[in-house]
Amino acid sequence: MEQANSDLVLQLTVVILIAFFSVSDGAAEVGVKGAYYPSYIAATYPSTSIDATLFTHLFFAFVVMDPITFEVKPPDSDTEQELASFTGIVTASNPAVRTLVSIRGGGVEATSLSQMAANPTSRKTFITTSIALARLHRFAGLDLDWESPKDATEMHNFGILISEWHAATLLEANHSNLPPLLLTAAVYYGATIPFNSSHSYPVSSIASNLDWINIMAYDYYGFWTPSATAEHTALYFNTDYGISTWLKAGLPPHKAVLGLAMYGRSWTLANASETWIGAPAVGPGPPQPISGEPGFFFFSEIMQFLTNSNVSTVYDNRTVCAYSFDSKTWVGYDNALSIANKVQYLMTRKMAGYFFWAVSFDSNWTLSNSAFSTMGSYSSSVASSEPEAPVS
Template sequence: MATLTTFMSSVILILVILCPSIHAKPSKGIRAAYWPSFNSFPASSIQTSLFTHIYYAFLLPDPATFKLTITSEDQTKLPDFISSLRALNPPVKTLLSIGGGGNNATVFSEMVSTKQSRQVFINSSIEIARKYGFHGVDLDWEFPADVVDMSNLALLYKQWRQSLDQEAKASGKPRLLLTSAVYYASEFTVYGGPRSYPAGAISKYLDWASPMCFDYHGSWENFTGAHAALYDSKSNISTDYGIRSWIQAGVPAKKLVMGLPLYGKSWTLRDQKVNGVGAAAVGVGPGDGGILLYHQIVDLNARTNATVVFDNQTVSYYSYSGSTWIGYDDVGSVRLKVRFAKKMGLGGYFFWALGQDKDWILSHQASDTWKYGGGSV
């Protein structure tokens, strides 16, 4: 009996060493992703084991009334989204996201400008979220244009959170979550003049903020770039800089959820023999405006027998074949970025967007790395 016990103990020890995830306690945190309602990827196909929160993207406020607009398509997709996710196991929390890259920033600026208009917007968001059964609401205003917008944004966060607290108390239901997608850095000068996000209001009133750590480079430039570079020794256009700027501004690390892209950017090289990061380009490459989804990149690389390179300076990948150059994230860079998020003490990460992965490869890598600290490459 003693011999058998000793033998079993040895087997268990070997398994623990070889398979750390067997004994590792899963790390709690936010593993989120946006579901674009305008794409064809069905919500019923989401692998909920890989996520904790899923965003419905997007609704927009009416330009005149500031109440959320429910299109005829939303009338079908909203209930289907909720019912589909409720039928999946394990369960995830759902958030209603408002805004997005296609929003009219002027409408948001007008909406936040008075207490009355803010309240109309807030009441509408709560009404819609409760009607369809969401667990929270999310604001993706791209982007407040000046210091006045930022000041009013702080007032919106405060008023919104107070309204959510009051509604929860009156209804006896759990309070709706309040989150917000934000620029990758806390201060910026693009899309307007110099301004800073209201870090104090974000810290006090939001459950978390989600810096969009991507789109650093693209079709507007005549050189190749890592559009979601973790590091950049030549500029402040990097995730490392952006996340640290948020923490330095006073937002607790645990209230930051770092964005990761499931797409890449492509260029057409000026000289096929000059093909590194920063190489001269004469325009965009394949894809919609030089944007390729991860599953498209994997397939294109295989079809063209492209050369794939991991760039340890930016912690990203790029591939080239002929004059086509693509910068993107792959398994190794996703693992390192999620490790960075954990090391920084962040609250979690999110992906833009569901339906862009390839057989859930990057989603699996991120989830395993977050939960167990490792994951395979």
């Protein structure tokens, strides 16, 4: 019995040491330059199209959780094939890039995640199968896209889930003699979600158990706000307000990664002479040839829109965004200049870095290059406390 206790103490000591060196300081060691790859468009944009040299971390989106068994798995055979080859493809051009597999949790999946997180047995199934999937396909980490837990109970269970997930990754790393898997989560832009009854994220658990969170600083406006134009990625006051709530709630800055959008939101103008931010609109803009969704432009489609001679473009310093319009259509978005300024913003706040949704929406790597070059060799652990002047 004494020997068994001694072995247990030794194992727990190893786990604690791994925990100290992996989660407590991991994200601070290097600036995160990330992007999500939506595998469901692989037929038109295969993973071989990614310039992996522009990123430190790439997120494969998405795998799913079976709502009956709670096992994490690819949603179909095509995704399974993409998943199996993804890490090998992107590391061929950039051996240093780290890949994470993202688990979808929006829409109907959120209900299943809620059920899973409420029960110890289903949590264990979710955790063990997710770790096994990541290891099988040589991913360096796992990302949970449970974007908006709906109430205080779900937030509490989210905290328990990530605590158990973290502990399981450390034990698995100890047994496999491999580095612990990274653990991240995509979250609402503020630390408190105002929908239904106001409820807040378990920030203490997040800080202790996740390497960082991907803060979705976009989609503040869109087709659901049809009567006026708006900037869906406005830095002031939306993003700045949200980041401030996270930091005031106790999230260490080096656990915060800023979300950047490679797409715009569009509206149909009510009057061709009223084109400012907040101008009257009659609904979302028309669907575009590739994206095909009303009120939505890939950045590559915005670049095509700008080739029309009757299109005007304005850069707005208040929101740190651009917008373009003709006599009918208005689209708000980030261009290379606004991306550079937002990257400078995250550095002044000593955040860990940025991620893009989504890598396939860029145009000739314009936005990717702007973020990458602006951030340079920045490390959030040694960032200066003095704000830098904005790019002009």
